Amino acid sequence: MNEPSGAPAILIVDEDVGFLWWLGELFHEAGYRSIPALSCEQALSLVRDVQGGIDLLVVSPSMQGVSGLILTLSRIHPPKVVLIQDLATELIPGVWAVATLQRPLGPEPVSRQEWRQKIGEILSQVGFRAAS
Numbered sequence: 001m002n003e004p005s006g007a008p009a010i011l012i013v014d015e016d017v018g019f020l021w022w023l024g025e026l027f028h029e030a031g032y033r034s035i036p037a038l039s040c041e042q043a044l045s046l047v048r049d050v051q052g053g054i055d056l057l058v059v060s061p062s063m064q065g066v067s068g069l070i071l072t073l074s075r076i077h078p079p080k081v082v083l084i085q086d087l088a089t090e091l092i093p094g095v096w097a098v099a100t101l102q103r104p105l106g107p108e109p110v111s112r113q114e115w116r117q118k119i120g121e122i123l124s125q126v127g128f129r130a131a132s
Contacts (some may be wrong), residue, residue, distance in 0.1 A: 022117065058101070
């Protein structure tokens with residue numbers, strides 16, 4: 001995947017590989033560098049190679065190690081945080097999220113257009129503009 005040079009880096013951490021890939025593609029289509037990770041441990045190892053740091057972290061608060069990931073990233077280059085929520089998750093105490101995304105639930109197909117719109121709104125809210 002050709003990543004836009006100089007575009008904000010978005011780290012997406014989720015255990016669901018299908019959702020992770022799909023969300024990464026949506027960010028990429030909007031002109032951002034999407035960096036997928038299946039665990040917080042993997043995310044920490046990937047962060048070391050990202051020039052300029054992580055600008056936006058998209059993560060589920062129910063993932064093991066998420067507090068440590070956010071703390072470590074905050075020491076390096078504090079990112080804005082977007083939390084992915086499902087019905088069973090709670091927000092992380094002490095973490096201020098700029099937005100939340102509701103994880104698609106159930107058998108109904110999720111519209112890429114609706115998610116592009118949600119992502120566009122979140123990115124505008126945190127001050128990012130699409131690079132493409």
